[in-house]
Amino acid sequence: MTVIEAVHLTRSFERRAGRLRRSRTTVRAVDDVSFAVERGETIGYIGANGAGKSTTIKMTTGILVPTGGSVRTFGLDPVPARTAVARRLGVVFGQRSQLWWDLPLRESLRLLAAIHRLPAERWRPRETELVERLELADFLGRPVRQLSLGQRMRGEVAAALLHEPELVVLDEPTVGLDVLSKERLRTFLREDVAARGATLLLATHDMDDVRRLCERLLVVDRGRLVYDGDIPGLVARVGARRVLVVDLEQPLPPLTDVPDAELVAVEGDGVRQRLAFSPERTTAAAVLAAVAGRAPVRDLSVEEPDIEDVVRRLYLASGR
């Protein structure tokens, strides 16, 4: 089943320029984007600030109408069919709260159950599960305004997932969280979505989010879709390089002349050197052999390409 289908999806905004409102410029926040998301897929939607991520999410969830093309969510037109879509959709906007500020978290969950018209037989066990998995028990009775950011975020996720939505949309869910909180949240999300066969659409800056949660990437740049595929495919596409790090028995002058490898860093006066190479042109073994011919190698490691770097290169390739 196709959960989201965007066909030539476009959204432009009119921006007034100049004080006299004479000239208007049209900004295309989302520009001719087409993709389809099948049930059970986990999608990382990534791009720089202002690349059009939030605008796409708004059009998918019924907050904003497209100015061109179309988007279908569960086969429905999201704005006219807003409430029907909303019943099957769980959204977390990292920057804003859907909890009642002055009420205890427990009460917010109860209200959301009422708004989604969930029978007690259905939401009570789900609430118990969420409280346990997201470790909410300690602050369930505290007004939301008194919660720390990490606690509130877990509360937000519980609120968005209480009705067991088929589609989970997360817009920057880990912004501002510490490393441990992020990791716990990711583990929970991955397991919950997988267990229910739900679909995940995750818009984020955080490459770790993507690595941990997403099988497929959609990369947007200035409103345009510049990549649709998995992480290895992205790496192959931009020719991302791996880095061989060698620790030598004795310092060597910078290894600038190793064939098919480029020296990217020298540490410890030449004891540790980093050499980047393209997997298509040579192998780690060949580079290592070339280095070992000059001095004994004490230790080594190979670093996988950094997605952030890969995306940066993708942007460069698309002419930024």
Add this chain to the structure above:
Amino acid sequence: MVEQARRQREGTPPSTAAAYRTVLASRLRAQLQYPVSFGFDVVQAALGFLFGLVEVLGIFHNVPVLADLDVRAALLVYGLAAAGFGLANAVTGQLDTIPTYIRTGTLETMLVRPQPVLAQILTSDVTLRRIGASLVGAGTLAVALPLNHVAWTPAKVALVVVTPLVGGLLFAALFLAAGALQFWLVDAAEVTSAFVYGGNYAAAYSAGVFPLPLRLFVVFAVPVSFAAYLPAAAILGLPGPPGAPGPLGWAAPAVALLVWFAAMRLWALGLRHYTGAGG
């Protein structure tokens, strides 16, 4: 069959009314949690209307009759207006926070919930303390009704009972219309205030105090005169000034419904404008 099996397994979903009741009850519980503080809030909300009452009495201390009303009739009008306004303010008063909802993105979180946005705004933020105005209104009515010599008929009794509700609906429509305008006007809560509080002020007096163009405005354009003055004139059997005939007061319930539907229409347009423009 499948639906039936699912229901048996999961239980029957609560009705829409039950969903609203749960939210409303929760809001009211939260507000009544600290009764003393709540009491002060009610008094504070009532104060403005107490001062308004003093103002009316002050005016009639100096003139026996203003336009077509004497002090007893003026109190009746003031009581009806305050009672209606308090109801509307408690239920729809938070519509003036729509600019905040837009700015903070709360509106977007409402749009991704399976309930009409207006219903969410109204139920999620009912402010009971604003009922203070209605208390002043009810008190004023308790004094004013016996003072006026009315030839009571069942129809007049019915009219005086429904008028606070009619007034409430009219003011609620004003709140709603002004709230809807916020979708076009950026951060203009003052518009709501001008609309609603100005409307309330106009409603608390005889339409006869206004010059004819303004009188036509409060009767036919933004018909706040139907909230109190015209029904009062109908009950008292007053002819009313030109352009605002007293018997028109009998039409108040119908007018209030009409204005409410117009305001709902404006609200739907406003919301559509918002989803079209994206805030």
